[in-house]
Structure formats: structure tokens, C-alpha cells
Amino acid sequence: MALEGLHHITAITGDARRNVDWYTRVLGLRLVKKTVNFDAPDVYHLYYGDETGAPGSIMTFFEFPGAIPGRPGAGMVHRVQSRVASAAALDFWEQRLAAEETATTRAEGALRFADPDGLEHELVVSDVSDAPLTAHVAAIPPEHALAGFAGVRAYASDPAASATLLSALGFAGGVLAGDQRRATYAYDKPPEAPGIQSAGSIHHVAWSAADDDELTTLRAIASANGAHPTRILDRQYFHSVYFREPSGVLFELATRDLGFDVDEPRESLGEALKLPPQYERLRERLERNLTPLS
Numbered sequence: 001m002a003l004e005g006l007h008h009i010t011a012i013t014g015d016a017r018r019n020v021d022w023y024t025r026v027l028g029l030r031l032v033k034k035t036v037n038f039d040a041p042d043v044y045h046l047y048y049g050d051e052t053g054a055p056g057s058i059m060t061f062f063e064f065p066g067a068i069p070g071r072p073g074a075g076m077v078h079r080v081q082s083r084v085a086s087a088a089a090l091d092f093w094e095q096r097l098a099a100e101e102t103a104t105t106r107a108e109g110a111l112r113f114a115d116p117d118g119l120e121h122e123l124v125v126s127d128v129s130d131a132p133l134t135a136h137v138a139a140i141p142p143e144h145a146l147a148g149f150a151g152v153r154a155y156a157s158d159p160a161a162s163a164t165l166l167s168a169l170g171f172a173g174g175v176l177a178g179d180q181r182r183a184t185y186a187y188d189k190p191p192e193a194p195g196i197q198s199a200g201s202i203h204h205v206a207w208s209a210a211d212d213d214e215l216t217t218l219r220a221i222a223s224a225n226g227a228h229p230t231r232i233l234d235r236q237y238f239h240s241v242y243f244r245e246p247s248g249v250l251f252e253l254a255t256r257d258l259g260f261d262v263d264e265p266r267e268s269l270g271e272a273l274k275l276p277p278q279y280e281r282l283r284e285r286l287e288r289n290l291t292p293l294s
Contacts, residue, residue: 002170004178006149007208007254008058009080013117014067014199016044016291022116023048026100028137028145031270032260037062038235041279044290050133053260055208056181057133057148069118073195074157075248077202081150083126089144093123118200124150130181151184152205156247159187165245168225206252212239218253236276
């Protein structure tokens with residue numbers, strides 16, 4: 001039993017229209033699900049990923065219209081790392097982002113930039129055998145497309161406090177490696193200013209479990225190592241358990257046995273507003289109040 005790297009990463013945006021445009025048109029991801037926050041249905045939950053929304057490719061956002069800019073601090077993930085295939089891909093993205101007036105910073109084997117809300121991204125040249133998870137966009141050559149998550153970096157005041165729990169969950173030397181996929185989880189020294197959970201900040205990171213049986217086992221492991229996991233929650237497209245690891249980052253363990261095509265065909269993923277059954281009675285009001293998206 002091993003967690004298969006990252007399942008998804010969830011952040012906050014203050015502008016859904018701008019968010020959709022940037023992640024689909026600019027970054028070349030596919031909008032694979034347009035739904036609402038299961039705990040607060042007046043808020044969008046937008047999912048982007050490869051052509052099928054495969055675990056390991058999924059970037060998601062809650063929209064809080066007009067939210068003030070957030071700020072990562074201790075106990076928060078501050079950078080999302082995605083794979084690309086080559087240094088030539090970094091060249092392509094450096095030029096493409098410059099054309100979008102997005103500032104970039106080039107480092108050895110990496111390119112850093114921020115989305116319109118200020119969320120920091122880093123593209124890294126892949127050195128693993130994981131299958132690439134890509135979406136198809138005419139303006140982006142397939143060999144340069146984003147190929148799934150490489151990992152995340154978080155701020156922690158005392159990283160050693162998290163070592164026991166992370167080891168029990170299968171992390172080894174900052175790497176979570178399953179049979180098919182892997183991802184890194186690394187810490188940096190936090191800034192002095194406290195974090196602000198708002199637009200441009202990461203809400204939680206989700207790691208990929210196989211099914212409810214594995215989720216039950218992992219939940220028990222987390223509990224035995226000092227975490228306080230929730231019960232298993234039905235998120236329609238996966239089942240989940242949540243808890244904070246000792247450094248403060250909100251973890252989710254999410255199953256990969258369901259998928260985004262349980263309520264709409266793959267060829268039309270993300271086109272219609274899909275609501276959890278318990279909120280269908282609110283559809284008229286939600287469609288009237290949520291930000292219109294095309």
C-alpha cells in the first residue's frame with residue numbers, strides 16, 4: 001500500500017472568469033469540472049487538469065469574489081511545482097508567459113512565476129518515469145505541455161515535528177513514491193509575517209489513495225501518529241479524509257477510484273454546472289448568483 005503522489009491541490013481565487021482564462025488559455029489545462037464547494041455551495045469549486053482530470057494533474061479553486069490578496073506563511077504551502085519534459089519547454093513557457101506580461105524567474109532546470117492572484121508556480125524539468133498527464137491545446141506543442149505535478153513546497157517553523165507522521169504515511173526523504181506516481185513535499189523557512197488565507201493562497205493539498213479500504217487504513221495510521229482525521233467524506237468524484245500535519249498544512253487523502261466522468265461524459269467535462277444531489281434543489285438560485293462562466 002502506497003499513496004500515489006499528489007491527487008489534487010486546492011487554492012483560492014478572487015475572480016473565477018480570470019482564473020478560468022488563465023489556467024485554460026494560458027497554462028493549457030482543461031476545465032474538467034464546474035461545481036460548488038460541498039461545504040459552502042454558494043462558492044464555486046473549479047477543477048483543472050489533463051484531458052480526463054487524472055489524479056496527479058488536478059489544480060482546483062474556490063472562488064470568493066473580490067477576495068483580498070492572501071499571503072503564505074508558516075503552516076501553508078507556498079509553491080506548486082509542475083513537470084515539463086525539457087529545457088526547451090522552459091524556454092517555451094518563458095516566452096509564452098512574457099507575452100502574457102507575466103514575470104518569470106529562471107533557475108537551473110526550473111521556471112518560477114505567479115498566477116493573477118499571486119499564487120506561485122514552478123515548472124521543473126522532469127527526471128522521473130511517471131507517465132505525463134497533459135491536456136491538448138492547439139497553441140501549446142504537446143512536447144511542452146504541463147505534465148502533472150512534481151510536488152509542493154511549504155513553510156514550516158519546525159519541520160522535524162512532522163517527520164514521524166510523514167514517515168508513517170510513506171514519505172521518505174521528502175518524496176512520496178507509489179508504484180506509478182511520485183511527488184515531493186519540502187519545507188522552507190517561513191517569513192516573519194503570518195500567513196493570510198485568501199486569494200492566491202493554497203487551501204489544502206490532497207494525496208492519492210486507491211479506494212475506501214486504503215483510505216480507512218491510512219486514516220488509522222494518521223490517527224495513531226498524532227493527527228486528528230475527519231471521517232471519510234463523500235466528495236462525489238472521490239472520497240476524502242482531512243487532517244492537519246504537525247507543521248500546520250491541511251492534508252487531504254483522496255481516492256482515485258471514482259473520477260470526474262461519474263456525472264457527465266468525458267468529452268463534455270467542465271461544460272455544465274454539476275451540483276451534488278443535496279444541492280440540486282438550490283440550482284436556480286446558485287446559477288443566478290454564481291459568477292457567469294463561458
